[in-house]
Amino acid sequence: MIEVRNLSKRFPAHPDPKIAVDDIQFTVHPGEVFGLIGPNGAGKTTTLRMLCTVLQPSSGTASVAGFDVVAQASEVRRNVGFLSANTGVYDRMTAWEMVQYYGRLNEIPPDILTQRINELFTTLQINDFRDLPGGKMSTGMKQKVSIARALVNDPPVLIFDEPTAGLDILVQRAVLNNIRELRGQGKTIVFSTHIMREVEKLCDRVAIMARGKIVACGTLADLREMYNQDDLEELFFALVS
Numbered sequence: 044m045i046e047v048r049n050l051s052k053r054f055p056a057h058p059d060p061k062i063a064v065d066d067i068q069f070t071v072h073p074g075e076v077f078g079l080i081g082p083n084g085a086g087k088t089t090t091l092r093m094l095c096t097v098l099q100p101s102s103g104t105a106s107v108a109g110f111d112v113v114a115q116a117s118e119v120r121r122n123v124g125f126l127s128a129n130t131g132v133y134d135r136m137t138a139w140e141m142v143q144y145y146g147r148l149n150e151i152p153p154d155i156l157t158q159r160i161n162e163l164f165t166t167l168q169i170n171d172f173r174d175l176p177g178g179k180m181s182t183g184m185k186q187k188v189s190i191a192r193a194l195v196n197d198p199p200v201l202i203f204d205e206p207t208a209g210l211d212i213l214v215q216r217a218v219l220n221n222i223r224e225l226r227g228q229g230k231t232i233v234f235s236t237h238i239m240r241e242v243e244k245l246c247d248r249v250a251i252m253a254r255g256k257i258v259a260c261g262t263l264a265d266l267r268e269m270y271n272q273d274d275l276e277e278l279f280f281a282l283v284s
Contacts, residue, residue: 044200044231045071045094050103052089063089065255066103071233073199076226078242079235081252082283087235088127090252091204094233095125108200121149124193127204132185134178138169141177142191149196156195163191167221183214190221201225202233207241219244239276253283 052064064086071077079087092098094107096116105112108122133141139160146156164170167187177185186206193201203222207215222245226232234245242249243263250260259266259282263275272278 044073044075045069045077045105045107045233047090047094047105048103050090050093050105051101052086052093052098053101062255064093064100067252067255067257068103069250069257069260071231073231074226074229075247076222076232076234076245078246078249079233079252080237080239080242080249080279085252085283086255087252088204091125091127091202091233091235094119095123095202096120121196122198122200124196124198124201125204126189126193126202126206132177132180132188135176137174137176138164138180138184138188138191139173141188142195145192146195151196159195159197160191163194166224167191168217183210183217186210186214186218190218194225199229200231200233204235205237206234207236207238239279243275251279251282258282 047070048068050064050067051062053060053062067090079090081087089098093100093112094105096112096119099113107119110118110122112119136144142160142163143156146159151159164173167190169187169191172180172184175184180188207218210218219241222232222234236242246263248260248262249266250257252258261269266278267273270278270281272281
């Protein structure tokens with residue numbers, strides 16, 4: 044569902060360009076939660092933004108749902124839902140208006156869109172604040188609306204960039220449960236986080252990034268056996284330090 048081959052991203056800088064992502068490759072299979080973990084500055088968000096077509100690669104290739112992220116960017120966007128902790132929620136739009144707006148951008152027929160929003164708001168427990176403007180929402184409310192917005196066109200691929208950052212423990216739990224349910228529906232999910240227990244609960248396979256490179260990739264069981272380390276956090280620190 045996702046194929047990344049020799050993907051790199053360089054940003055111009057003086058005197059030398061900054062290499063944010065350096066010749067990485069990985070595959071994410073249908074119905075899989077693929078974890079992407081690493082310290083700040085490792086290149087995770089840059090990688091995810093290239094997969095979402097927000098940034099263009101400097102070299103290498105990537106395809107999402109069978110579409111090239113450069114040559115077929117518009118098709119990629121139709122097949123991807125993206126969510127990050129920094130996803131903006133418009134202060135003057137209500138939860139309903141915001142999700143409806145994104146559904147219209149994806150050209151969903153009005154009757155199907157209304158049904159879809161009702162289903163999402165019930166599943167994500169948004170109905171209690173469906174008419175509340177974004178400027179009056181709590182952080183947890185905004186994150187639920189952002190999830191609904193990412194899901195409104197029912198994309199086969201979902202990319203979550205630290206979706207629980209800044210949330211209280213109850214909202215974190217709800218978000219993780221939603222992601223688990225999405226995997227059960229056969230969605231392909233890329234999940235970036237700093238929280239190791241989230242990785243252990245959700246991810247089928249994990250890629251660990253450091254300094255723009257993938258330094259290890261595999262199932263948690265494979266990585267623990269390969270590096271003779273049962274504690275995921277200790278394994279992580281050993282690989283990125």
